[in-house]
Structures are given as structure tokens and as C-alpha cells.
Amino acid sequence: MPYFLIIIGFVLLVLLVMLFRTLQVSGNTPMSSTTDLLTVDSKKTAEHLAEAIRFKTISKLSMDETDFKPFKNYHQWLEKTYPKLHAVLKKESVNQHSLLYYWKGTNAGLKPVLFAGHLDVVPVEEVTLSAWHADPFKGEIKQGFIWGRGALDMKNHTIGMFDAVETLAASGFQPKRDIYFALGQDEEISGKDGAKSIAALLKKRGIQLAAVLDEGGMISHGLVPGVETPVALIGVGEKEYVTVNLTTKGTPGHSSNPPRQTAIGVLARAIALLDDNPFEARPELAIETLKRIAYLFPFSTRFVLANTWLLKPALVKQLEKRVQTNALIRTTHAATVIKGGIKDNILPAEACAKINFRLLPGDSQETVLQHIRKVVDDPRVEAAIDVADAWGPSKVSTINTPAYKTLELVIRQVFGDIPAAPYLLMFATDARHYQEVSEQLYHFSPLSMETEDMGRMHGIDERISVDALAGMVKFYARLLKVWGEAEF
Ligand SMILES: [Zn+2]
Structure with a gap:
């Protein structure tokens, strides 16, 4: 047989194998079971976030420049707004301005989980003020959105978590495992006095966490080039x-x-x-x-x-x-x-x-x-x-863990059967400080984001829709139940 025929045959065979492999590609999304989700009073939740935005908890470049009065006021407001949460969870201040909440579980044999967040926001540059369609610190609700600095990064997370805990605590729910909520004061400038100190405190107490959830990933809408459908990206x-x-x-x-x-x-x-x-x-x-x-x-x-x-x-x-x-x-x-x-x-x-x-x-x-x-x-x-x-350096968390798998499951239960994928975060968050006390650090902000929204974080017209915020409360309530009760 002439050589060129052998070569053509070989090329065809390779192409056939490649085609076959392409046709084998399929979705990996198991359907989630339907489940009862929390009913959220979205108007009330929106008002909570609007009020939270009014506290100018701005991180300045150096600690000496930071005005801590708004932090203190924000702490007091949290206490007043979430009475059930404060009755059931134990609160302690770390370095005066960061907060660590502890929700005792019924089974001391299970490793705790920690939900991380930060109280501080970045400043608004004077020159950009005229480009805003709302006052960044007035906490305006209009056109179906809550506007202002921290609406996405990340007072929305704190409100989402606390509204969820308040409702769960009021219903008499108690988790099996211990749950921590850690709110740092300085994520935007280093996390040294916030997350780093909180992690050191936990380490000193000999606490090892089964998993940490922090901001970072999101339900991407058009952020992955070539993919039209929403995808849940979970930072690992x-x-x-x-x-x-x-x-x-x-x-x-x-x-x-x-x-x-x-x-x-x-x-x-x-x-x-x-x-x-x-x-x-x-x-x-x-x-x-x-x-x-x-x-x-x-x-x-x-x-x-x-x-x-x-x-x-x-x-x-x-x-x-x-x-x-x-x-x-x-x-x-x-x-x-x-x-x-x-x-x-x-x-x-x-x-x-x-x-x-x-x-x-x-x-x-x-x-x-x-x-x-x-x-x-x-x-x-x-x-x-x-x-x-x-x-750094930051380790890459494994996805073959019950914590990751249940996180994916809860995302689908709350947001519909959307595909999920782990990815590497391009920017730094507080989560890196918790490496010493946990092997599994996941980043997921439970809301849909489009490319345009990414620019609003630290940028002009930061805002979140009233519905998206209600979705965050539903998500946290569900995850608190699932992580709170799962035996991992
Ligand atoms: Zn942030």
C-alpha cells in the first residue's frame, strides 16, 4: 500500500477518535431534588441592606486614618436588627472592630464550618461621584435595586447570612455542628486585624474547620466566553x-x-x-x-x-x-x-x-x-x-469533599439546575487567612453577575437587585441547614 494512503488512513482514524470523544461530552449536572426554601420578606431584607450601606465603614490605606465610629455604630445596628440571632449566638469582638459569632451545635464530634465576610468597604473616589446614579452612602432603594458602596462587596453577604440566621433561630433551628460567622474589619487593605487575627484566635483555641465559605465565585452570566447559559463558578x-x-x-x-x-x-x-x-x-x-x-x-x-x-x-x-x-x-x-x-x-x-x-x-x-x-x-x-x-501562597481546595458537593447541591436547589465548576480566583480575599485552620476554603457569592456588574464592585453604581438579595437569604438559609446537619 502506498505510504500516503497509510498516512491518510491514520489521520482519518485520529479524526474519528477525536470526533467520538467530542460526542461523548455531556453534562455533569445531577438534578437536584425539590426542596422547601425559606420564604423571604424581600422588602424587609432590602431595607436592612439599605440601612447597612449608610454606615461609612470605609477602609483607609492605613489603620490610623480609618474612622472606627461607623464600625461601632454598624455593630450596634446589627445587634438591634437581629435580636434572635444575638440571643442564640455568642458574639465576641476581635481587635475591637471585627466580629466573631459562634452558633453552638448539638454534636461536638463534628468539625465546625465558618462563613467569612467583611464589614469594611472601599472608599468612593470624589471624582467619580457625579457619575453615580445614587448617593453611594445614602442606601437608596429604587428601580428594583439597592444602591451604594458595599451592595455587592459585601454588606449584601452579611445581610443575607444574618437575615437567614435570624429566621432559622426564630424557628427554633439548632445546627448539629458548630457554625462560626467571621466579619473582618479590614479585608480591603490586608485582613491583618480582621480575618488574620480571627484565624489566629481559632488556631490558638485548637479549632479546625471542616470548611470555610467566603466571597468570590458567583453565578456567571456571560463571564465565560462562548457560554450563554448561567454557570455557578466556585472559587477553590x-x-x-x-x-x-x-x-x-x-x-x-x-x-x-x-x-x-x-x-x-x-x-x-x-x-x-x-x-x-x-x-x-x-x-x-x-x-x-x-x-x-x-x-x-x-x-x-x-x-x-x-x-x-x-x-x-x-x-x-x-x-x-x-x-x-x-x-x-x-x-x-x-x-x-x-x-x-x-x-x-x-x-x-x-x-x-x-x-x-x-x-x-x-x-x-x-x-x-x-x-x-x-x-x-x-x-x-x-x-x-x-x-x-x-x-500567600494559597492552597487549592479539593472538590471531592462532602462540603463542596453539598455546596454545589444547594446552589442548584436554590438557583435551579445550573452547571457548576471550580475555578481559581484572580484576586485576594480574607479566605487565605483561614488556611491554617481549614483545608477546604470555598469562594461563592450566591448571586448572578454579568460582566457589567463586576465593574460595579469597587466602581461606580454598585448595586444589587432586591430579588437577588432575597435569593442570597434563601441560599444561606438552605446551606446553613445542609452544612449544619450533614455529617462530614
Ligand atoms: Zn470583598
Whole structure:
């Protein structure tokens, strides 16, 4: 037989196998059983959030600048608004302004779970005020939305949880396992006095948690390119945050007889080299996410996803095209600050830049420095970790746990039979502080978000719909029951 026929036959066979694999792709969504969900007074819940927004619990860059009066007032308001909760749960203050609530379970043999949140919000920039369609701290309810700073990040979570607990506590419900609610005061600036201190306190008391739920994932509407239907994205890890200071030195002098490169030139070359030589792509975790929802994609993408054994390079090329998906598959870097020189005719004595890295699990401060040394390869460039701006690393939680599986189940019970997939969070949250006391940290904000809504967080016109907020109460009430009673 001529060779070319053998080759054609082989290619056809491979194509057939690939096609077969593509047709095998199917949904992994078991139908949830119907269940009784909490009836929520959505008007009352909306008013609760509107009132909460009025407390200007703003995190300023340094602790000394923060005005803690609104925090104190917010604490008192919570106590007044949720009397049943405060009668049944034990409350303690941590570092005065963070709160830890403890709901005692009936079975001390079960490991507790913790619901994390934060009391603080980011400031509203003065120059953006005129672009807002509501006063960010007035707590306005209009057009079916509650408007203001913290409506999405994350006073809505606190209200969702507390409205749920208030109703459950009033009905006489008591969980089997202990449940904690931890509300930090400074998530937006580090979490040091809030979540970090709370985690340290729990550790000191010898408490190990079965699972932690914090903000992060959501029901995505159009956030996954090519998928039209809603998908519940559950965060199972965070990218580590590392800033590196690059410094170059020069001899100060007159710029009329300069060396071939000044300190600024050397630094600029180093940054250009880093930009031209990004970290290698490691798409495994992203592929796992995409494979779980592969059946939702058009045929062409499904074909690629079903055959990553052969088409991984093509998939990586595709993912690299968008900054959002590129960040899912590699450790990224961005030069964010540069300084050097004082006058146009003086040679600079020093130039420095900050390069912000976001690390995929598996990379570390050490691999970042190695990468810089290898790529820049210039002894004149000093690279040092900025210890004030380096956190992590964050472990990736496993999804093969009863806590994860029941979380998925509750999402479907409350929001309909939507597909769910684990993914890696691009930003940092308080949850990383709880790694010491829990192996399983999950991120899920129980509401639908569109791309536009993502920009509202920390941005202009932050708001949540009255219905979405009621959905959050239903979700927390259901999860509190399921996690509260499940024997894991
Ligand atoms: Zn937040």
C-alpha cells in the first residue's frame, strides 16, 4: 500500500477518535431534588441592606486614618436588627472592630464550618461621584435595586447570612455542628486585624474547620466566553500576590557626558525583558474548569476541550488572546510603579520599579526571583520581594469533599439546575487567612453577575437587585441547614 494512503488512513482514524470523544461530552449536572426554601420578606431584607450601606465603614490605606465610629455604630445596628440571632449566638469582638459569632451545635464530634465576610468597604473616589446614579452612602432603594458602596462587596453577604440566621433561630433551628460567622474589619487593605487575627484566635483555641465559605465565585452570566447559559463558578483557590522591587544604581553626574545606559535605561531594559518573556503557561487547572462545562460550548470549542491530549497548544493560544483567560493559565506580572531621576540634566543615582506578580499555585516567591534572574540576567538589576506586599501562597481546595458537593447541591436547589465548576480566583480575599485552620476554603457569592456588574464592585453604581438579595437569604438559609446537619 502506498505510504500516503497509510498516512491518510491514520489521520482519518485520529479524526474519528477525536470526533467520538467530542460526542461523548455531556453534562455533569445531577438534578437536584425539590426542596422547601425559606420564604423571604424581600422588602424587609432590602431595607436592612439599605440601612447597612449608610454606615461609612470605609477602609483607609492605613489603620490610623480609618474612622472606627461607623464600625461601632454598624455593630450596634446589627445587634438591634437581629435580636434572635444575638440571643442564640455568642458574639465576641476581635481587635475591637471585627466580629466573631459562634452558633453552638448539638454534636461536638463534628468539625465546625465558618462563613467569612467583611464589614469594611472601599472608599468612593470624589471624582467619580457625579457619575453615580445614587448617593453611594445614602442606601437608596429604587428601580428594583439597592444602591451604594458595599451592595455587592459585601454588606449584601452579611445581610443575607444574618437575615437567614435570624429566621432559622426564630424557628427554633439548632445546627448539629458548630457554625462560626467571621466579619473582618479590614479585608480591603490586608485582613491583618480582621480575618488574620480571627484565624489566629481559632488556631490558638485548637479549632479546625471542616470548611470555610467566603466571597468570590458567583453565578456567571456571560463571564465565560462562548457560554450563554448561567454557570455557578466556585472559587477553590486564590492566586498568590507578590510584588517585587527592582532597583538599579548609577553614578550621579552631569548628563552631558553620560554612560551608554543610565540607571533608568538599565531598569527599562529589565522591564522590557520581563514583558517579552512571560511565565510558561500551565493551563491544567483552567482546563479542568472548562472540561466540567465543556458541553455548554459550541461544537468547535467542545472538540478542542475533548481532545486536549492533542490540541492543548491550540487551546493555550486561544486562552492567551484575552487578558482574563490568560490570567487563568499563567503567573502574570505587571510593572505598576516606576521612579527615578530628579532633573533632566542630572544622571539618576537610582531608579526603581514595582512589578506585581499574581502566582498560579505551584509558583512561589523563590520561583518569581529565579524567573527574574534568568530573564533579566543583569547583575546591575537588584530584585527583592516587597515583604509588605506579598501574601500567600494559597492552597487549592479539593472538590471531592462532602462540603463542596453539598455546596454545589444547594446552589442548584436554590438557583435551579445550573452547571457548576471550580475555578481559581484572580484576586485576594480574607479566605487565605483561614488556611491554617481549614483545608477546604470555598469562594461563592450566591448571586448572578454579568460582566457589567463586576465593574460595579469597587466602581461606580454598585448595586444589587432586591430579588437577588432575597435569593442570597434563601441560599444561606438552605446551606446553613445542609452544612449544619450533614455529617462530614
Ligand atoms: Zn470583598
